[in-house]
Amino acid sequence: MTSRGCARLCATALILFTLLLPASAEARAQKLLSTSAAVGLTIDSRGRLLYGEKTRGEIVRVEGGKKHVLARLAVSSNIEPGLLGIATNKKGYVWASYTTSQAGCPDPTRGSSSILVNAICVWRFKPSGSRLKPDKLIVSTGHPTGWRTHFGGGLHLGPDGALYLGVGDLGDNDSPSIGPNRSQDLTEPFGKILRIDPNRTNRAAAGNPTTCGDAANGRQRRIVDRRIYACGFRNPYSFDWDLAGRLWVADVGDKCDEINVVKPGVNFGWQPPRTDCAGTGAGSPILRLDQSATPSGVAIPKSPAAGASRGDVFFGIFRDSLIKRYDIRAKKLSTLPGANGRAGWSLVAADQYLYMSNGEMISRLTLR
Numbered sequence: 506m507t508s509r510g511c512a513r514l515c516a517t518a519l520i521l522f523t524l525l526l527p528a529s530a531e532a533r534a535q536k537l538l539s540t541s542a543a544v545g546l547t548i549d550s551r552g553r554l555l556y557g558e559k560t561r562g563e564i565v566r567v568e569g570g571k572k573h574v575l576a577r578l579a580v581s582s583n584i585e586p587g588l589l590g591i592a593t594n595k596k597g598y599v600w601a602s603y604t605t606s607q608a609g610c611p612d613p614t615r616g617s618s619s620i621l622v623n624a625i626c627v628w629r630f631k632p633s634g635s636r637l638k639p640d641k642l643i644v645s646t647g648h649p650t651g652w653r654t655h656f657g658g659g660l661h662l663g664p665d666g667a668l669y670l671g672v673g674d675l676g677d678n679d680s681p682s683i684g685p686n687r688s689q690d691l692t693e694p695f696g697k698i699l700r701i702d703p704n705r706t707n708r709a710a711a712g713n714p715t716t717c718g719d720a721a722n723g724r725q726r727r728i729v730d731r732r733i734y735a736c737g738f739r740n741p742y743s744f745d746w747d748l749a750g751r752l753w754v755a756d757v758g759d760k761c762d763e764i765n766v767v768k769p770g771v772n773f774g775w776q777p778p779r780t781d782c783a784g785t786g787a788g789s790p791i792l793r794l795d796q797s798a799t800p801s802g803v804a805i806p807k808s809p810a811a812g813a814s815r816g817d818v819f820f821g822i823f824r825d826s827l828i829k830r831y832d833i834r835a836k837k838l839s840t841l842p843g844a845n846g847r848a849g850w851s852l853v854a855a856d857q858y859l860y861m862s863n864g865e866m867i868s869r870l871t872l873r
């Protein structure tokens with residue numbers, strides 16, 4: 506190629522590149538903050554981002570692009586356990602779910618961190634100056650020690666005012682029946698979605714179902730732990746509600762992951778020997794995802810500012826750190842451009858934005 510030829514070609518390429526750059530750059534997730542393992546992303550009543558720093562046990566508010574630590578919890582952390590979920594209300598109260606070595610879930614701002622997990626807990630915190638103060642124990646679950654996987658921990662205030670907590674089956678990958686058996690056991694909270702009174706200790710929210718189906722949803726069985734809302738999950742830690750008030754839950758499977766619409770008293774089918782992507786009747790998955798995709802955050806934009814994205818189900822994929830979009834009306838699944846590498850940990854939607862985290866940063870994508 507002559508230098509003149511190169512000059513023309515290169516100039517054309519440069520113009521094309523310049524023309525293409527703004528559109529693709531605009532659609533790319535904008536980095537807001539460097540942080541490790543940010544979980545439980547949520548937006549407070551003043552539009553500020555809150556999250557949990559999973560390993561350090563910090564409840565963090567983002568103000569002026571900077572981290573402001575509101576409370577530090579002594580959590581037990583390892584690969585899966587840690588600080589897991591955050592919810593907040595209009596008065597600035599904050600609920601946090603976490604794992605701890607301390608059975609009975611005492612005040613989490615005292616005590617020390619550990620890698621041992623003896624309980625999954627939720628505490629309510631109240632604003633105190635520029636910090637948060639532990640105020641009340643809301644959920645405690647003891648469990649046999651030594652389990653290191655499937656804690657769940659997704660925590661949200663529902664449109665009905667109740668507090669919802671996803672709890673994993675504590676499964677051990679070497680023991681095919683232990684976790685699935687827990688998911689089917691209606692005397693305990695593991696492998697369930699719980700629906701809780703947000704202001705009392707270990708109290709079911711009013712109106713909870715009294716029965717949950719058997720694994721085939723052929724027969725209803727009596728619920729003993731009244732905090733249970735739906736049963737038969739493996740590790741249902743991320744969820745959100747759609748415009749019609751339906752609860753969409755990602756259940757992380759063993760060899761296949763599920764996106765489910767959860768109804769009270771329905772069994773979602775996780776039972777021995779390992780039945781992911783199974784489920785019968787109302788417990789059938791809406792979507793089945795291929796092996797080890799690991800849906801890691803579910804967010805459904807509800808603001809008119811989200812435009813055509815309003816009401817669609819977005820979920821992060823841990824394995825690829827990207828976002829999938831499920832168009833409920835067209836029943837069509839696609840990959841959302843612009844979020845690659847940014848979305849493996851947690852998602853939340855607010856106004857025209859989708860906030861996302863991976864193990865390194867929190868980013869924001871403008872929806873359209």
Ligand SMILES: [Ca+2]
Pocket residue numbers: 737756763773774775780781782783784788790
């Ligand atoms: Ca299932």
